[in-house]
Amino acid sequence: MSQDHEPVLKGIDVDVPSVARMYDYLLGGKDNYGVDRAATEELLKAVPSTKVLAVNNRRFLQRVVRRLAEDHGIRQFIDHGSGLPTQDNVHQVAQRVDPGSRVVYIDNDPIVLAHGRALLEENENTAVIQADMRDTEGILGHPEVVRLIDSDEPVAALFVSVLHCIPDSDDPAGLIKRVVERLAPGSCLVVCQLVSEDAATRDFVTDFMDKSTHGNWGRVRQEHEVAEYLEGLEILEPGLVEVSMWRPDSEIGPKQLTQEWIEFGGVARKP
Numbered sequence: 001m002s003q004d005h006e007p008v009l010k011g012i013d014v015d016v017p018s019v020a021r022m023y024d025y026l027l028g029g030k031d032n033y034g035v036d037r038a039a040t041e042e043l044l045k046a047v048p049s050t051k052v053l054a055v056n057n058r059r060f061l062q063r064v065v066r067r068l069a070e071d072h073g074i075r076q077f078i079d080h081g082s083g084l085p086t087q088d089n090v091h092q093v094a095q096r097v098d099p100g101s102r103v104v105y106i107d108n109d110p111i112v113l114a115h116g117r118a119l120l121e122e123n124e125n126t127a128v129i130q131a132d133m134r135d136t137e138g139i140l141g142h143p144e145v146v147r148l149i150d151s152d153e154p155v156a157a158l159f160v161s162v163l164h165c166i167p168d169s170d171d172p173a174g175l176i177k178r179v180v181e182r183l184a185p186g187s188c189l190v191v192c193q194l195v196s197e198d199a200a201t202r203d204f205v206t207d208f209m210d211k212s213t214h215g216n217w218g219r220v221r222q223e224h225e226v227a228e229y230l231e232g233l234e235i236l237e238p239g240l241v242e243v244s245m246w247r248p249d250s251e252i253g254p255k256q257l258t259q260e261w262i263e264f265g266g267v268a269r270k271p
Helices: 003-009 020-025 034-046 050-072 090-097 111-121 134-138 143-148 172-181 197-213 223-229
Strands: 076-080 104-106 128-130 156-160 188-193 264-269
Touching: 003 104, 020 034, 020 050, 020 111, 020 128, 034 050, 034 197, 050 090, 050 156, 050 188, 050 264, 076 090, 090 143, 104 111, 104 143, 104 223, 111 128, 128 143, 134 172, 143 156, 188 223, 223 264
Parallel strands: 076 104, 076 156, 104 128, 156 188
Antiparallel strands: 188 264
């Protein structure tokens, strides 16, 4: 890693689990620490479907980006809470459809910034910035966002498996509304988050993750709360669903078979 990344890495706390690094571990990545692996293994003991859920969630992201690029002509993507780079990232999927597609990744974990910059050094149509996804004005005014994103053209704003990291006090529904207000007509919102209709599961996972991450967590919610995020928008087919059921590539594709908690969401279009 180049010296340019060293100041970023100094900000990494290896003693506190990171949601981004736990997700990386679930996907079989190597950009995680012992504390992340230990926390994830404890979570898997109580909610064993978590690993399958993470894999299906990643495949959902890839399908969504491809469909938005192929079927809706979207060429601009802002990935809020993007997490660590893995195979078939947003820019790779979008740029296979059109090499001119432009992508901005946003995450507040410094290790994401370091690894993302290394990955994207030679890709002029892609950038990664370290920012809090709740800071809509700061993000949209960031020089890299201004350079890459044309505010007069449709954008896909991605909030994939991140809104459960935002506590109710920070109003995740309000965040979505602020972003929608700033997007051009024809833009799309991709939203999904962890939900459970079982109160015991919601309470356990919420408490476990809140303690493990030292408060960098929000809440496992219910399906109707995710639907409220997208009120007033046109929900694209097949609606809001468990994400492995969103336009699967085939009838025999992997599905989320256990239902203790699921990743629930879909895609909405701004009229």
